[in-house]
Amino acid sequence: MSSQLETAAQPQGLRRLAIDPLTRVEGHGKVTLLLDEQHHVQQVRLHIVEFRGFEKFIEGRPYWEVPVMVQRLCGICPVSHHLAASKALDHVVGAQPVTASAAAIRRLMHYGQVMQSHALHFFHLASPDLLFGFDSDLNRRNIVGVAQARPEVARQGVGLRKFGQEVIRATAGKRVHGTGSVPGGVNRHVSAEDRGMLKGGLAQMLDWAQGAVDLARDLHAQNPALYDRFGSVPSPMLSLVRGDGALELYDGVLRARDEDGAILFDGASDQGYLELIEEEVKPWSYMKFPFLRSLGPQRGWYRVGPLARLQNCSFVPSPRAEARRQEFVANFGAMPTHAPLAYHWARMVELLHCLEVIAGLLDDPAILGGERMAAGPRQRGGVGVIEAPRGTLIHHYEVGDDDLVTMCNLIVSTTHNNQAMNEAVRSVAREFISGQELTEGLLNHVEVAIRAYDPCLSCATHALGQMPLDVALVTADGEVVDRVTRDGDGRFVHAVAAPP
DSSP: OOOEEEEEEOTTSOEEEEEESOOSSBSOEEEEEEEOTTOOEEEEEEEEOOOOOHHHHTTTSBGGGHHHHGGGGOSSSHHHHHHHHHHHHHHHTTOSSOOHHHHHHHHHHHHHHHHHHHHIIIIIIIHHHHHHOTTSOTTTSSHHHHHHHOHHHHHHHHHHHHHHHHHHHHHHSSSSSOOOEETTEESOOOOHHHHHHHHHHHHHHHHHHHHHHHHHHHHHHHSHHHHHHTTOOOOOEEEEEOTTSBBOSSSOEEEEEOTTSOEEEEEEOGGGGGGTEEEEOOTTOSSOEEEETTTHHHHOOOBOSHHHHHHHSSBOSSHHHHHHHHHHHHHHOSSOOOOTTHHHHHHHHHHHHHHHHHHHHHTOGGGTSSOOBOOOSOOSEEEEEEEETTEEEEEEEEEOTTSBEEEEEEEOHHHHTHHHHHHHHHHHIIIIITTSOOOHHHHHHHHHHHHTTOOBTTTTOOOOSSOOEEEEEEOTTSOEEEEEEEOTTSOEEEEOOOOO
16 A cells, blocks of 8 residues: 555645655654655645544543543554553552562563564564565555565564464453453453463564564665665654663653663653643644743653663663663764664564563463462552553543543653654655655655554544634535634634635
8 A cells, every 4th residue: 555645735835745644653644745847845744644542531421431442542652552541540549569370460460462563663674665665566565575585584574473373362351352451450360371371472573573673784784884874863762761771662661862871750650740841732733832831841851762772771671672782882983873763673672572581471470370469448540651652651540439430631642752753754754755856765764764653543642622623514415514723822713615
């Protein structure tokens, strides 16, 4: 599938070009470029055109329904929402901490989720660009082309994702939209049969994961000048880390570094995220723009995800992945890299780490038996933060005395990366497109920059506060008979509009 290109004249004499829809990403979005008569880029914006509204229709639901409901935000990373909601609602039921069995099973579920999502993105969505070139034949630049040219790569990608999905099934009950995690713990143990099956496949998966790191590293080495500069815009970075600074995907404290790698804050509790992060709304996107309060909206936007995590942590707590992290960091020298294409290499190091963690958890007897639930003094709300495949994920709920949710705030990974993706798109457009005769291959460069972040656009679109909205009433013949618009600042305009 290729993007549809639209052009239109603008009142100021600029030509508008839209890449719509973005391809090989989860969800729906588009990019608009404004070009002058010499094809120089004057403006570039990433628009998220989906509207989901989860934060509003979660309100009024019993809190125990929430971990299952929020999974419908996404079919690729539902476990991340399932667990983040459960962690937040653990506070409501007073389960601090959860039992050893619940913690081990949830962690196993989560690391299976991260590895299967990383495998899906790298092998199925990103590899056609990386293996064949950004402006290669469009008919070849897809997973079918990869399967024909590099069948072993495609087969390993499918196998790695399948293994991760089996981990999810064994812990959550289903591969997609399972029900294993609940406020206060889990509702099932892992069966001995499932553990045996998973352990039997580990050696092959670890071998393939190490090969995936090698492939990502070698692709970078083939053209380091491109990989090091493509869409690179310096920014702070944010992630969870363990108390000792180790890479941590399930639980931990918040750490942020500035663009040069200096620590901005460390050891911050997830319950106090609102003291650290603020969100801004802009009228041309349904996705919000978070920033670090201490730096303000202009300097405080940041990036999350594998590239941030691998450079924000002090070390990876698994030997094979730590060796590969050190190789990754040494490649870029003393300063952090901000190049979006480095996400792919970092993502494969994390995939290897996930498999090492899974191997350890499968030997933990707590996943087979033990207390599954905990409870304590009831509270009115809580925050759950987890490192989803795409980056830091925040769920925040308030619950009334009647057990109904009164407030829901979600800041998903792709929302954290919103400004970073916009900056990358602008950088790529100005370097590779400005002043050139436009081709599909050149425009694909813009999409490559966005894909590097592995955005989940459907996760990231929801309403809190004054979000821009345009609602039209259209007859069966296509005539617009009424329209109401709400700008980002909350102003309403209600008018009968002529047909467009």
